Amino acid sequence: MANGAELEVEIVAADHFVWSGAATMVxxxxxxxxxxxxxxxxxxxxxxxxxxxxxxxxxxxxxxxQVDGGFFSVDSNRxxxxxxxxxxxxxxxxxxx
Amino acid sequence: xxxxxxxxxxxxxxxxxxxxxxxxxxxxxxSRITKARSRVAASLPYANAITRAxxxxxxxxxxxxxxxxxxxxxxxxxxxxxxxxxxxxxAYSTNVIKQAEQxxxxxxxxxxxxxxxxxxxxxxxxxxxxDRPFERSWLGNTDAPVFETAQEIAQTLLQDFxxxxxxxxxxxxxxxxxxxxxxxxxxxxxxxLLPLEVVEEEVTASSETLPLYDFEPETEQVLDALLPxxxxxxxxxAMLQAAASELASRQKAMKAATDxxxxxxxxxxxxxxxxRQAEITQExxxxxxxxxxxxx
Numbered sequence: 472m473a474n475g476a477e478l479e480v481e482i483v484a485a486d487h488f489v490w491s492g493a494a495t496m497v498x499x500x501x502x503x504x505x506x507x508x509x510x511x512x513x514x515x516x517x518x519x520x521x522x523x524x525x526x527x528x529x530x531x532x533x534x535x536x537q538v539d540g541g542f543f544s545v546d547s548n549r550x551x552x553x554x555x556x557x558x559x560x561x562x563x564x565x566x567x568x
Numbered sequence: 569x570x571x572x573x574x575x576x577x578x579x580x581x582x583x584x585x586x587x588x589x590x591x592x593x594x595x596x597x598x599s600r601i602t603k604a605r606s607r608v609a610a611s612l613p614y615a616n617a618i619t620r621a622x623x624x625x626x627x628x629x630x631x632x633x634x635x636x637x638x639x640x641x642x643x644x645x646x647x648x649x650x651x652x653x654x655x656x657x658x659a660y661s662t663n664v665i666k667q668a669e670q671x672x673x674x675x676x677x678x679x680x681x682x683x684x685x686x687x688x689x690x691x692x693x694x695x696x697x698x699d700r701p702f703e704r705s706w707l708g709n710t711d712a713p714v715f716e717t718a719q720e721i722a723q724t725l726l727q728d729f730x731x732x733x734x735x736x737x738x739x740x741x742x743x744x745x746x747x748x749x750x751x752x753x754x755x756x757x758x759x760x761l762l763p764l765e766v767v768e769e770e771v772t773a774s775s776e777t778l779p780l781y782d783f784e785p786e787t788e789q790v791l792d793a794l795l796p797x798x799x800x801x802x803x804x805x806a807m808l809q810a811a812a813s814e815l816a817s818r819q820k821a822m823k824a825a826t827d828x829x830x831x832x833x834x835x836x837x838x839x840x841x842x843x844r845q846a847e848i849t850q851e852x853x854x855x856x857x858x859x860x861x862x863x864x
Contacts (some may be wrong), residue, residue, distance in 0.1 A: 483613040517784030518793040
């Protein structure tokens with residue numbers, strides 16, 4: 472995965488757009504346990520459990536997002552997190568939008 | 569002052585004050601519609617993400633899930649009708665109710681029972697006035713819907729859907745709402761929410777092929793979690809579209825009312841001028857006649 476050095480992350484909630492940007496790692500909790508996504512991960516569609524989601528952006532400090540449940544999909548380095556209710560807890564200004 | 573003139577002045581005053589009301593309502597609707605449209609746009613990423621995920625799941629697994637399998641026999645259908653809370657929106661509510669009536673007729677002719685769910689005060693009044701049964705209604709906020717209401721509606725519907733027919737459950741769910749096409753066109757629309765229509769599509773070179781996903785934890789559980797969300801988002805999207813349509817209709821209706829009030833004020837002003845002129849003429853001829861009789 473020479474050309475896939477970073478992940479393209481998008482977080483959307485039901486009625487608004489939450490966050491998007493490039494990241495090196497995404498860590499989340501599924502109903503089965505924790506899952507970490509690095510660039511080059513195989514496509515996955517998983518159910519999120521209530522809890523915290525950590526994103527390691529390319530630049531800036533780590534972002535943690537509180538979610539109420541939802542699901543996320545990973546394919547070709549594109550991570551889409553669909554949350555019922557997402558609350559960005561810190562450094563909400565980094566990334567675009 | 570003559571009686572005729574006074575009547576015209578009163579009419580002019582009352583029309584003018586009504587005009588103020590119409591104008592204010594037009595402006596309020598115009599300012600809210602921008603917000604409503606941006607909310608429609610804001611809900612799109614979520615709806616798109618969910619639709620994509622649902623089609624990804626549908627395209628690669630042989631889905632055998634209660635939510636997607638077509639029942640052999642549809643005996644009862646649920647109809648959700650989205651109308652407005654308030655009037656003053658022209659034919660907005662009437663049109664969507666008419667559309668629902670057509671659907672009801674169609675379902676009846678197919679021998680299906682109907683369970684009705686209403687959103688908005690107008691549809692509730694329509695049903696209550698005609699003494700027709702409905703299952704449940706949600707009132708308030710039709711021009712600025714919140715996601716919680718959509719969730720509540722979705723939960724109620726899914727619960728009904730998972731119940732057996734004998735215990736009052738339904739086999740399919742339709743939603744009737746007004747689609748916002750543009751500021752001038754809003755179309756009453758019927759959509760079947762459940763069972764989902766899984767569209768089989770030939771894979772062509774140009775179409776984007778969906779990747780083969782792994783499911784975490786199990787396909788079954790992913791579908792269980794995904795489909796209610798899909799329904800919620802579809803209902804919420806319909807509610808947002810309906811809100812934008814309602815506001816657009818209201819703005820249009822209030823614009824027409826303001827214009828009519830202007831016309832009326834013009835008409836009455838002319839009539840009152842004529843009446844005033846007639847009064848003056850009469851007074852003058854009376855004075856002249858009086859002077860003539862004294863001088864003679």
